[in-house]
Amino acid sequence: MTTDHEGLEQEIQYVTKPFEVKHIRSLFEGTDPLMHELAYALIKGDQHEVDRMTAQALNDGFDATTVLDEGLIAGMAIVGIKFRDNIIFVPEVLISARAMKAGMVHIDPILSASGIEPVGTVVMGTVKGDLHDIGKNLCIMMLRGSGFTVHDLGVDTKPDEFMDAVTEHGADVLGMSALLTTTMPNMGRTIQAFEDEGMREDVKIMVGGAPVTQEFAEDMGADGYGKDAISCVDMAKELLGVGVNGTAPTG
Numbered sequence: 001m002t003t004d005h006e007g008l009e010q011e012i013q014y015v016t017k018p019f020e021v022k023h024i025r026s027l028f029e030g031t032d033p034l035m036h037e038l039a040y041a042l043i044k045g046d047q048h049e050v051d052r053m054t055a056q057a058l059n060d061g062f063d064a065t066t067v068l069d070e071g072l073i074a075g076m077a078i079v080g081i082k083f084r085d086n087i088i089f090v091p092e093v094l095i096s097a098r099a100m101k102a103g104m105v106h107i108d109p110i111l112s113a114s115g116i117e118p119v120g121t122v123v124m125g126t127v128k129g130d131l132h133d134i135g136k137n138l139c140i141m142m143l144r145g146s147g148f149t150v151h152d153l154g155v156d157t158k159p160d161e162f163m164d165a166v167t168e169h170g171a172d173v174l175g176m177s178a179l180l181t182t183t184m185p186n187m188g189r190t191i192q193a194f195e196d197e198g199m200r201e202d203v204k205i206m207v208g209g210a211p212v213t214q215e216f217a218e219d220m221g222a223d224g225y226g227k228d229a230i231s232c233v234d235m236a237k238e239l240l241g242v243g244v245n246g247t248a249p250t251g
């Protein structure tokens with residue numbers, strides 16, 4: 001299958017590993033040409049086009065999650081591969097990340113508008129040494145949209161900053177994000193810091209980020225792991241024993 005967007009089709013040609021070609025093609029198979037255009041604009045880092053097209057797609061009646069998954073995240077998948085394979089470098093990735101944020105500005109109010117009673121309080125942050133925040137921010141949008149109150153600590157968050165925020169906000173759940181194999185151990189170090197201070201029982205801890213796995217989460221002593229923003233919400237609910245309709249089970 002080839003996409004009907006010439007620019008996107010050329011971008012897909014940069015992907016050469018057979019299993020990745022299959023995966024990338026599956027992201028665009030059967031999706032709307034507008035999503036192909038949006039993904040292409042994101043890959044090119046054209047924040048004005050991403051801004052305009054995201055607004056247009058939502059106006060045309062596309063779901064916020066469709067625009068996010070089939071346009072923005074699908075485009076970012078190609079950026080990631082080009083970056084790894086040294087076809088593009090940090091400046092280009094930053095420009096695409098800026099374009100992603102221009103699109104997320106439109107998606108945020110939709111995903112964050114729950115209109116339901118708060119179901120719990122979550123503190124979220126990217127761990128020490130790590131500056132990646134796109135995935136964390138998506139998780140936060142989805143959590144807010146599902147009725148959680150979320151305190152965002154941003155990036156490069158030290159263990160004591162996590163501990164202070166959990167205490168200050170009386171958080172039920174702490175969520176940590178890491179995108180680098182070198183910063184993943186800082187999740188375990190943070191959990192250890194909670195243990196050392198006798199605070200481990202005060203809060204449930206969930207972890208995520210592209211290199212993190214269920215096994216790694218268990219090994220470091222986290223209570224839960226989520227592979228994407230939807231699993232992040234499901235995990236937060238599970239950790240709180242909250243039902244799918246947002247109400248705590250009785251009895």
Ligand code: B12
Pocket residue numbers: 073076077079080081083084085090091093094097129130131132133134135136138139175176177178179180181182206207208209210211225226227228229230231232235
């Ligand atoms: C954008 C990006 C950047 C941007 C970040 C901009 C920003 N504001 O975030 C910039 C240019 C700054 C950057 C810098 C670097 N990057 Co970078 N970056 C990426 C890239 C291309 C995309 C990441 C992304 O946003 N993905 C999209 C989001 C939606 O996905 P996600 O983050 O995985 O989040 C989802 C899930 O993981 C989950 N999730 C995330 N957090 C949490 C938390 C919880 C609690 C739960 C439950 C779930 C969850 O839900 C999210 C939504 O679905 C990735 C490649 C990739 N494919 O991941 C490389 C990548 C992560 N970067 C990489 C590297 C090497 C670097 C640098 C070291 C490069 C350098 N030489 O300087 C620096 C490190 C800077 C630092 N100290 O952090 C490598 C990491 C390799 C490794 N094995 O560690 C990657 C994998 C690229 C590659 N293929 O080589 N990067």
